[in-house]
Amino acid sequence: MVVPLAVGEAGTSAGAAAADAERRLRALAAELAQTRESIKQHVAREIHDSLGAELTAARFALANVEHALGAGRDVAAAALELAQQSLDAACEACRRLVQDLHAPNVEGGVVAALAQWTREFSERTGLSTSFVCAADVRLTQLPPDAALAVMRVTQEALTNVAKHARASHADVRIVTDAKRLTLIIEDDGRGMPPRARRAGAPSSASARGFGLPGMRARCESFGGALRIASRLRAESPGSPWHGAWPAAGNAAAVQPGTTVRAHFLWAAMAHERNEDTRRRAGRGSRAGHGR
Template identity: 55%
Template structure:
């Protein structure tokens, strides 16, 4: 006697299987696309870092040498200037020397920013030092707060550099454009993401500024986040506007950069995720 069980066939079975297969294929395609975005973003970041190293060398070796030669030439003119030379000559030399000092200082700062930072002390140590130097250079009240998370000490060099560069660019934008009095940097960690938050109490960002095409700094920040399966959000925030305020109250800017832990801690496949430091 046949005791096999006959499974009833439903007219809904084939559509359900087809839908599941389509959904699975779509998920695989989405995963491949996200992986490709990460790879292309990592390649863009590598190109940016290579360009930074090249410009830093040119500034140090080329422009630096010319500035040194100019300083010696001005010193020679000052030495050879006759005692009865018009006072305007000495005044002009003083102006030239002050301008040269400013250019030399700006060049040294540019070279320092273009070079990859030392990450031996980890991302927390590197950002703590950078924010201190930023505060001293700009006279902005600057704070840095970092979550106590052991994963931060295990970040590969390229991942730590990505976080550092985003913070660096955000702070430089504050110094250049925000007309702020203070800036705050914070690293928060969750189960799946590391989040870098940079905020200020300046004039905020306009819709035109957020949507402006060709903004190299912003696109670079976005690429660094995307290289580690993350996102970048830049928004304006109101700082305690009074009741009945017409909108003229001070505004601040909030930068939130998210990086996926899985992508950051993953072992890097040669060309795409090798360390970006020189």
């Protein structure tokens, strides 16, 4: 009687695990759909607010050139210069939009890609940004999907800092241990606003406003998790609050601002690397048979 019972328990456990995996898959699919919608809204806002505004300004500037032609050479030249500046600004807005949408080049490794991107981000936004990375050879062996996930979480987190935090500085660090790669982004800003603090679930509207569901999904796709801790500047030093997920480490040590910790499991990333190797080998084998 013991063996059938053990088999039954194993079957029940496997069924529960499968149901849990299915629920997680549905949740991730919903978050992916929401992330795609957020990207569409971001593109629409950028086109309207930056590119559209600059093109409108250029249109009016060019219209003024026609009126300035009769007012003399100097006036016309000034009007043309203004139109050129507006068109240059429109081109720059278009370049930034394409850059934001383009997948980062991680072929040279995630460390080099992050170092370059954070430097360009600092120059573009004026936010002082530092990047420090652990000396871990495994970072040079990340599969492209894992490296891209680390890049995207960094980009989303720093974009949040630039847009919402009113910070003067942000630190980006990668630390590693036997089990995990941990990406840490800290800023000295005002902390997350109350609406995000009251967000009861990662899928809430407030969380989506900060891109948190997409960040969380990228971590979970490699067996990890997202941890956020924040304290508003107006709050007392002894009253830290935790966002949608509990903070890792000593909460009392958190300074005014926000700390994002994104965890990725080496085992899950190694599995992806092995799968990528098998896919490449399969393509090579099919190509060989084709010849």
